[in-house]
Amino acid sequence: MPKSTTDAVARLRTLNELLARVSDTERADHARRALEFAYREHPEDLLRVPIGDYVDKLAHLHFGPGPGTADFAFAHWHVPRLDDFSPLWIRQAIVTEMKKLAGRREALLLVTGLRQAVCAEGCYWTKQREAQYQRVRGWIDALACAWATRGSRLEVVVL
Known part of the structure; x- marks a missing residue:
């Protein structure tokens, strides 16, 4: 199995x-069994489909089609490939996702694809790209904190 497939499976x-x-x-057991089945039966699909699509499917398996429970909310943002990371563009995307989490006691904001957006596959990870990644990550954290509901417990996870 190629390294990228095992990395994708490990992240999932x-x-x-x-x-x-x-x-x-x-629901968690059902999602675990579905993920293992997909890995056993169709490992080549893990290379073709972006991880962002799998994240949405996993969230659907865990939380159902609705917006979540009254106490917990989940939002996912997959960062598209861009050459320039504008603070205004990131602000718009994060604010849109944070509105989905508004009013909940606990919330999880999942961000995927940031590392791949900063450094495309086949390119080297340089100090300049690391600095850009950290700068964008800081913007995401600051915006999430600014838009979080007062008194809520927000977790921001970047994969």
């Missing part, structure tokens, strides 16, 4: 376990 398993902490145990 980690995400699945993270979501299992806040979802129903029966």
Whole structure:
């Protein structure tokens, strides 16, 4: 199995376990079995489909089609490939996702694709790209904190 496939599977398993902490145990078991089945039966699909699509499917398995429970909310933002990371563009995307989390006691904002957006596959990870990644990550954290509901417990996870 190529390294990129095993990395994708490892990220999906980690995400699945993270979501299992806040979802129903029966749904979590179902999602775990579905992920293992997909890995056993169709490992080549993990290379073709972006991880952002799998995240949405895992969230659907854990939380159902609705917006979430009254106490917990989940939002996912997959960063598209861009040459220039404008603070205004990032602000718009984060504010849109934070509005989905408004009014909940606990919330999880999941950001995927940031590392791939900063450094495309086949390119080297340089100090300049690391600085850009940290700068964008700081913007995301600051915006999430600014738009979080007062008294809520917000977790921002960047995969």
